[in-house]
Structures are given as C-alpha cells and as structure tokens.
Amino acid sequence: MRILVAAVGRMKAGAERELADRYLDRLVKAGGGIGLRGVELLEVKDSPARDAERRKLEEAIALANLIPDGAVTVLLDPRGENLSSESIAGKLRAWRDGGREAVALVIGGADGIGAEIERRADARLSFGAATWPHQLVRVMLLEQLYRAVTILSGHPYHRG
Known part of the structure; x- marks a missing residue:
C-alpha cells in the first residue's frame, strides 16, 4: 500500500520543513517492514483566485489529480x-x-477543501478543534503516520 500526503501550498525552508522531512524519512524507512510500498508528500x-469558492475549486481539482483511482481518501x-x-x-x-x-491524506488550503474532494472522502481526521497552521498539520500528520507504523511493527517508539 502507498501513502500519499497531498497538501495545498508549499512548505518553505525552515524548522517545520526540516521536521516534516525527518518524519517523512523515518516513515519511508520504517514502512517497508509493514508492507508500505511508498510514502510521498505531494x-x-x-x-x-480572489474568490474563496474559486480558490477551493481550483485547489480541489489540483488535489484530485494527485489521488489515484480507488485510493482511500482521508x-x-x-x-x-x-x-x-x-x-x-x-x-x-x-x-x-x-x-x-x-491511502491519500488530504490537507486543504486556507479556505478549506473543495466539494470535488469532499465527495471523495472515505474518512475525516481531526487534530482537535483548534486551528493549526498548515505547516504544523503536515508535521503532526507525518509524525502520527510514523507512530502508526511503529505501532504496527512493534517498535518501541510508541510507548502509550
């Protein structure tokens, strides 16, 4: 199984990017042991666009083009x-x-996720009711995916 993290916006160089890269690298290395064929951050x-609805539509179309047919969309x-x-x-x-x-995990833009992607959703994941910067959401998601892989492989990283 492949894991794709598809996000609106580009991460800039800095601490958040370095941390995201660190968890992505760990996830890629650990994933093979539990049957992951690849992990990508797209x-x-x-x-x-000036109009929020137009922005969501354009971003949704771009995201939809990244999600393979038949993928679980979260x-x-x-x-x-x-x-x-x-x-x-x-x-x-x-x-x-x-x-x-x-499995495609989708992080929308500042205005949210467009209807094109909403219709494809198989599941919705929250990191709580607080509003988080998109850069940190990527880091938290990659860390949780890495943690999930360590749980599945019996690695001691996750100690409950």
Missing part, C-alpha cells in the same frame, strides 16, 4: 474524528489488509 500551489478536517494513535494504526492496518492500493 504539494499543489495555492490558487491565486481529509484533514477539524470536524473529523479525533483518533488516538492506536486507532490511526488500526485504520492503516485495515486498509492495508483489505487490499487497498493507496
């Missing part, structure tokens, strides 16, 4: 489920064991 440009959404690390690991296990080829 970015699309923020739409320059939206990062403050209204989504606030799952424990063990629950995230359980969902990854179920998707992998169920023969899913890919």
